Amino acid sequence: MPKKPAAILFWIVSIIHLLAILLSIDSLRYLSKPLIMLSLGLFYVLESREQSPSFRLLVGFAILFSLAGDLFLLALEFPDNPVYLFLLGLGSFLFAHIFYLLAFRKLGGKFLNRKPGWFIPVLTYLFFFLLFLWPDLPLDLKIPVSVYGLTICLMALSAIHFSAGQPAAVRRSLILGAGLFILSDSLIAIGKFSLFQNFSFGIMLTYILAQWLIINGLRKTTY
Numbered sequence: 543m544p545k546k547p548a549a550i551l552f553w554i555v556s557i558i559h560l561l562a563i564l565l566s567i568d569s570l571r572y573l574s575k576p577l578i579m580l581s582l583g584l585f586y587v588l589e590s591r592e593q594s595p596s597f598r599l600l601v602g603f604a605i606l607f608s609l610a611g612d613l614f615l616l617a618l619e620f621p622d623n624p625v626y627l628f629l630l631g632l633g634s635f636l637f638a639h640i641f642y643l644l645a646f647r648k649l650g651g652k653f654l655n656r657k658p659g660w661f662i663p664v665l666t667y668l669f670f671f672l673l674f675l676w677p678d679l680p681l682d683l684k685i686p687v688s689v690y691g692l693t694i695c696l697m698a699l700s701a702i703h704f705s706a707g708q709p710a711a712v713r714r715s716l717i718l719g720a721g722l723f724i725l726s727d728s729l730i731a732i733g734k735f736s737l738f739q740n741f742s743f744g745i746m747l748t749y750i751l752a753q754w755l756i757i758n759g760l761r762k763t764t765y
Contacts, residue, residue, distance in 0.1 A: 548585035549758075555581050556750045563743045575616050578750060579609040582757055590761045597648050597765050601757070604641035608753065611635040629686060635727075636690050639697040642756065646700040646716070648765055650707055660702050668695045671728060678735045687731070698724055701756075705763075712762045719755030722748045 555577045562571035583605040590598050614631035617623055668691050679687060698720035705713040726748035729741045 546585065546589065548581065548588050552578070552581040552585055552754070556754075560743065560746060560750070563746060572616060575612055576609065579605055579612060579753065582753055583609070586757050586761055593761070593763070593765055597645060597763075600641050600645040600648070601760050604638045604645065605757070607634045607638035607641065611638060629683075632686055632690055636693055639693050639723075642720075643693075643697045643700045645760060646697070646704040649704045649763055660699060664695050664699055667724075668692065671731075675731055675735050683735075687735075690727075694724055694727060705759075708763055712759050715755045715759030715762075719752045719759060722752035722755065726752055 555574055559571060559574035559578060562568075562574060583602070586601060586605065587598075590601070611631045611634035614627050614634055618625075618627040618631065672688060672691055675687070676684070698717075701716045701720040705716045708716070726745055729745045729748065733741050733745070
């Protein structure tokens with residue numbers, strides 16, 4: 543368990559949110575969800591003071607767009623809210639992944655020259671996952687979901703490639719976090735666009751772990 547106050551706050555809020563899901567306490571779930579990224583953002587701001595301003599700005603935007611995505615998807619649960627809130631949530635997380643990708647890019651290295659074999663399994667997963675979802679995807683969401691899927695896969699690949707010069711623990715944290723982000727978004731898509739049930743607890747558990755691993759990894763990078 544982390545000893546830093548902001549990290550402790552993040553985990554307390556996250557555990558409360560997960561318990562609210564398990565116990566079906568909607569009011570507590572609504573209240574705690576925005577606090578997840580707010581507390582994680584506070585943790586990063588306090589623990590990244592020695593990093594370059596441009597790098598911190600990229601990570602900060604990734605956190606802000608993640609928070610916006612959380613809020614849009616949360617608002618979608620209330621009655622009489624327009625469906626386009628889902629697209630706003632999707633777009634917010636799309637920008638979050640782009641800013642994460644740009645932050646990874648600052649860690650150095652040439653994207654295509656580092657373990658190009660990783661492209662095959664990641665893009666193969668994307669292809670078959672979209673193939674699985676395609677029959678159930680509404681026509682107006684086929685392109686946005688495909689673009690989003692490609693972006694998050696590129697984010698994961700950038701974590702693999704550009705983190706090669708970082709300490710092993712940092713690299714593992716970034717790669718595992720990116721992988722869990724893909725898993726979390728996959729569970730969202732399965733719950734929303736297929737016949738399977740919604741996996742709310744699994745979605746948030748993997749999302750919380752993904753964001754923590756990425757942010758905690760980035761704040762330890764030598765940039």
